[in-house]
Each structure stands twice: as C-alpha cells, then as structure tokens.
Amino acid sequence: MMDHSDAPPQDADALTVTLTVNGETHRLTLAPNVVLLDALRDRLGLTGTKKGCDHGQCGACTVHVDGRAINSCLRLAAMCEGRAITTVEGLARDGALHPVQQAFLDQDAYQCGFCTSGQMMSAAALLDDGRIGDSDAEIREAMSGNLCRCGAYKNILAAIRQAESEARGRGGDA
Amino acid sequence: MRPFAFDTATDSGAAIAIHGGDDRRAYIAGGTTLIDLVKLDVMRPAALIDVSRLPLAEVERLDDGRLRIGAAVTNSELAHHPLVREHYPLLAQAILAGASTQIRNMATTAGNVMQRTRCPYYRDAAAACNRREPGSGCDALHGINRMHAVLGVSEQCIATHPSDMCVALAALGATLTLEGPEGRREIAFNDFHRLPAEHPEIEHELAPGELITHVTLDTPLVGGGAAYLKLRDRASYEFALASAGAVVALEGEVISDVRLALGGVATKPWRAVEAERALDGQPAVASSFEVAADAALQDAVPREHNAFKIPLARQAIVRALRDATARAGTTTTTRGNQG
Ligand SMILES: Cc1cc2nc3c(=O)[nH]c(=O)nc-3n(C[C@H](O)[C@H](O)[C@H](O)COP(=O)(O)OP(=O)(O)OC[C@H]3O[C@@H](n4cnc5c(N)ncnc54)[C@H](O)[C@@H]3O)c2cc1C
Numbered sequence: 001m002m003d004h005s006d007a008p009p010q011d012a013d014a015l016t017v018t019l020t021v022n023g024e025t026h027r028l029t030l031a032p033n034v035v036l037l038d039a040l041r042d043r044l045g046l047t048g049t050k051k052g053c054d055h056g057q058c059g060a061c062t063v064h065v066d067g068r069a070i071n072s073c074l075r076l077a078a079m080c081e082g083r084a085i086t087t088v089e090g091l092a093r094d095g096a097l098h099p100v101q102q103a104f105l106d107q108d109a110y111q112c113g114f115c116t117s118g119q120m121m122s123a124a125a126l127l128d129d130g131r132i133g134d135s136d137a138e139i140r141e142a143m144s145g146n147l148c149r150c151g152a153y154k155n156i157l158a159a160i161r162q163a164e165s166e167a168r169g170r171g172g173d174a
Numbered sequence: 175m176r177p178f179a180f181d182t183a184t185d186s187g188a189a190i191a192i193h194g195g196d197d198r199r200a201y202i203a204g205g206t207t208l209i210d211l212v213k214l215d216v217m218r219p220a221a222l223i224d225v226s227r228l229p230l231a232e233v234e235r236l237d238d239g240r241l242r243i244g245a246a247v248t249n250s251e252l253a254h255h256p257l258v259r260e261h262y263p264l265l266a267q268a269i270l271a272g273a274s275t276q277i278r279n280m281a282t283t284a285g286n287v288m289q290r291t292r293c294p295y296y297r298d299a300a301a302a303c304n305r306r307e308p309g310s311g312c313d314a315l316h317g318i319n320r321m322h323a324v325l326g327v328s329e330q331c332i333a334t335h336p337s338d339m340c341v342a343l344a345a346l347g348a349t350l351t352l353e354g355p356e357g358r359r360e361i362a363f364n365d366f367h368r369l370p371a372e373h374p375e376i377e378h379e380l381a382p383g384e385l386i387t388h389v390t391l392d393t394p395l396v397g398g399g400a401a402y403l404k405l406r407d408r409a410s411y412e413f414a415l416a417s418a419g420a421v422v423a424l425e426g427e428v429i430s431d432v433r434l435a436l437g438g439v440a441t442k443p444w445r446a447v448e449a450e451r452a453l454d455g456q457p458a459v460a461s462s463f464e465v466a467a468d469a470a471l472q473d474a475v476p477r478e479h480n481a482f483k484i485p486l487a488r489q490a491i492v493r494a495l496r497d498a499t500a501r502a503g504t505t506t507t508t509r510g511n512q513g
Pocket residue numbers: 055056057200201202203204205206207208209210225245271272273274277280281282283284285286287288289336337338339384385386387411412413414
C-alpha cells in the first residue's frame with residue numbers, strides 16, 4: 001500500500017539543485033522529496049553510502065555536511081545546496097587511505113562491511129571534533145548512532161584509537 | 175515518499191508569508207521528525223518550507239541574564255555551547271542523552287520542541303490512532319503499551335512525549351517566541367504543549383503558519399546543582415522509559431529552591447510541581463526525595479504493560495535529586511549577576 005520507490009518520477013515541481021560532493025560540483029534536476037542518500041546513490045552512483053533503515057535509526061547512510069556527520073536518509077537533497085558534502089568515496093586523499101580507513105583495515109573493524117562506510121564517516125568526524133572527550137565511554141557514546149549487526153564494536157573502537165594516536169603522532173591537532 | 179513542493183526561506187517574514195497559515199504546508203528544519211514521518215505516510219504536507227537557513231542560529235545572553243536560543247540552533251551546537259555548559263548543565267546533559275551524534279547535528283531547537291510521539295500506532299498509518307486520525311480510536315490503550323505514558327493521559331491517548339531536551343526546558347523554565355501572520359507573541363514553555371484530553375490531535379498552542387523564532391531560558395538558579403538521569407532499554411540511542419531532570423539549590427542542608435521535570439512517563443514535558451512543593455524548605459536527604467517522588471507520581475495511571483514505569487520513575491527522581499544535591503554549590507552567598 002505504501003509507495004516505497006526511492007526516486008519518484010520527475011514532476012512539474014522538479015528543482016535544479018547544485019550539490020558539491022567530495023569537492024566536485026553536480027547540477028541535478030530532482031523531485032523535492034529526494035533525500036540526499038538517494039541522490040548520492042541513484043543519481044551520482046556513489047554507492048559507498050548505504051541504506052539500512054531509511055529512518056535515522058542505523059547510521060549506515062552517514063555522510064559529512066559542512067564537516068558534521070548526518071544521516072543522509074533524513075536530509076532532503078534540496079536542503080544541501082551550497083553545502084560541502086563528503087562521502088566515504090571522498091575520505092581518501094591523493095591516493096592514500098584516510099587514517100580511519102587504514103585503521104579499520106589494520107584492526108579488522110568489520111565483518112560483512114555493510115555498516116562500515118557509515119562507521120568510518122562517524123569516526124572521521126569524531127576525530128575532527130574537539131568537543132568530544134577521548135575516554136572509551138565518550139567515543140562509544142559518540143559512535144552510538146552507527147549500529148553494527150555483526151557486532152564489530154570492539155574492533156571499531158580499537159580502529160578509532162589507532163587513527164587517533166596516528167593523528168597525534170603526525171602532529172595533527174584536528 | 176509522497177511528493178511535495180519545496181521552498182527555501184531566508185528570513186522569518188518570508189517563511190511566514192510562504193506558509194500563509196495553510197495547514198497543508200509545513201516548516202522543515204533538521205527533518206529528523208518530519209522526513210521520517212513523511213516516509214511513513216503519517217505526515218502528508220503538500221509543501222515544505224526550509225527554515226534551517228533563517229538567521230536564527232545564535233545563542234546569546236540577554237541583559238536580564240536570560241539566555242536566548244535561536245530556533246535553528248542545532249541540538250549539538252546548543253549542548254556544547256559554553257554558556258549552556260556553564261549555566262545550564264541540565265540542558266546540555268539532557269540533549270546529549272538523546273538520539274545520536276548524527277541526529278543531534280541535524281535536529282534544531284524548535285524542531286525538538288515540535289517533535290512527535292514515538293507511539294508505534296501513531297507511526298503505523300494502518301492503526302487506529304486519535305492523534306493521527308481524530309476519532310479513529312486508540313490501539314495503544316489495549317495494545318503493546320510498554321513505552322506509553324502514566325501521567326497526563328486520557329482515554330483518547332496515552333502517548334509519551336519523547337523529548338529529552340524538553341524535560342530540561344520544563345525544569346529550567348523557558349519562554350517561546352512565536353511569529354506569525356498576526357505578529358509576534360510569547361508563551362511560557364510549560365503552557366505550550368497540550369495534554370491529550372479529548373483532542374490528542376491538538377498537540378500545542380502554535381497557530382497555523384506560526385513560526386517558533388526563539389526559546390529563552392529563565393535565569394539559572396544561583397548555586398544550583400543539576401542532574402539528568404535517563405533510564406532506557408540500552409545505554410545510548412534509545413528513548414527514555416523514564417527520565418528525571420533536577421536542579422537543586424541549598425542553604426546549608428536545606429533545599430532553598432528546586433526544579434524537577436520528568437520524561438518518558440508523561441504525555442507532555444512534565445514539570446513535577448507537586449514534588450517541588452513537597453521539597454521546598456526540606457532537608458536534602460533521601461527521605462525527602464522519596465516523599466517528593468511519591469507526590470510526583472500520585473496521579474499515575476498504569477496500563478497493562480507499563481506499570482513498571484511508576485517504580486522506575488520513582489527511582490529516577492530520587493537519584494536525580496540526590497545527584498543534583500551532590501553538585502549543588504555549598505555557598506549561600508550573593509544573588510544576582512550570577513555567571
Ligand atoms: C532514530 C531517532 C532517535 C531519536 N532519539 C531521540 C532521543 O533519544 N531523545 C530525543 O529527545 N529525541 C530523539 N529523537 C528525536 C529528535 O530529537 C527530533 O526528531 C528532532 O529534535 C526534531 O528536530 P528537527 O529540527 O529535525 O525537526 P523537523 O523534523 O525539521 O521538524 C519537526 C516539526 O517541527 C516543526 N518545525 C521545525 N522548525 C520549526 C519552527 N522554527 N517553528 C515552528 N515549527 C517548526 C516542523 O514543521 C515539524 O512539524 C530521535 C529521532 C530519531 C529519528
């Protein structure tokens with residue numbers, strides 16, 4: 001009974017939206033009810049960002065908008081005009097993995113991998129957020145918006161710890 | 175998702191003009207309530223007006239010592255704001271006890287005040303729900319009502335108000351500034367949300383097309399200690415089964431001023447006035463807190479699956495009062511010009 005299609009057919013209300021994703025500008029014609037998650041996946045082919053619950057309850061769709069982690073399933077694409085969007089595809093710089101990506105590899109911080117891009121986006125935002133303390137409890141709390149059905153939480157925490165100490169080692173002050 | 179038209183407003187006047195008091199139109203800020211409920215076909219706006227870019231993103235100290243918060247300030251910015259951390263720790267604690275990092279980064283002050291219940295029957299467009307579909311009945315009364323309210327309920331609706339932030343606002347005291355086609359007005363926060371009574375579909379005092387522009391906190395209690403305690407099924411990213419927010423000020427061993435509000439157990443953000451009255455001038459000890467907790471819950475109405483909330487809320491109240499007392503300043507000095 002409910003219409004679950006993600007990208008409804010274009011109608012007269014279609015909007016032209018300019019999205020800046022991973023530093024690249026895209027002009028899209030979108031129905032107003034298209035969420036950022038669907039625009040990224042279905043229109044820009046950036047399928048690293050995952051759709052889990054589609055209701056803000058799992059974190060698989062986490063991306064950065066102006067440097068802050070958000071759930072792209074609950075954000076209208078039209079509301080992102082002029083904002084800087086970063087997806088997991090934009091984490092690596094100049095061919096080198098982001099420290100968080102490298103740490104997830106090193107610490108085996110995933111099993112099936114479905115939650116992983118969202119986890120890494122939250123972790124990367126966390127490392128850049130000086131307002132969050134660095135006890136295990138505070139990191140877990142800051143990461144609680146990302147569920148992992150495989151239960152890789154222990155290694156995810158270890159990966160964040162590794163990325164954090166590397167950032168410090170490089171003199172990065174995040 | 176149902177289609178809708180979309181507009182962006184860059185100032186309040188424009189937003190209100192676009193809305194025009196047409197109740198098929200809705201403001202959208204963080205979208206964390208609205209888009210969720212549009213996807214569930216529970217909210218069916220014909221048009222959305224983006225108010226997240228309005229110049230209402232400031233937190234500022236007024237000359238009279240109150241704190242004025244712009245409607246578009248995100249929950250994250252507010253919880254981490256230095257003035258909030260220093261003078262209103264209860265608000266910071268309550269916000270950070272809610273939702274997740276991502277949702278707090280999106281959610282706004284006004285949107286949080288306006289968030290809808292998480293009642294599963296309200297969220298299921300096929301269920302009977304007086305709040306969503308007036309007169310259709312209430313499937314929660316004899317359904318799975320473990321999460322539902324025990325205070326402020328009616329035979330029409332027993333839905334819990336889910337906000338943590340609003341528990342702090344209820345305790346701290348606040349004023350909402352509303353702007354609409356008829357001009358600007360103010361309303362006390364504790365008069366804003368309505369009890370369900372005979373009309374659960376009328377949730378608040380906002381007139382069609384009115385915009386919340388600011389939430390202004392009362393001056394903080396001098397030397398008050400604050401504690402927000404949230405009890406829930408998992409340690410994070412979960413709504414409250416019962417929560418209590420307390421601010422306690424002491425003169426010696428005696429409670430000179432106290433604010434107490436409850437979440438997770440009531441149909442609106444619940445200022446526990448009877449408990450405050452019971453505590454006034456009493457020694458700040460466990461037995462006083464227990465008497466106050468009983469006073470707060472004396473009118474509680476349990477249903478089949480939520481009777482456990484009464485002892486749970488009782489414990490939350492006792493512990494929040496105890497923790498707030500432990501943090502209260504011991505000095506009984508200068509009033510006025512506080513921090
Ligand atoms: C998975 C999940 C978990 C959550 N957990 C918690 C929790 O533990 N604790 C908690 O407290 N909350 C929780 N929330 C709820 C969250 O806090 C609210 O959804 C959020 O605060 C709503 O704010 P928003 O800006 O996103 O509102 P929107 O979704 O943009 O809008 C909500 C309502 O407010 C209206 N509105 C917005 N701005 C204005 C304005 N300026 N004037 C008048 N009306 C306006 C809109 O028209 C709409 O009716 C959770 C949400 C989700 C999805």
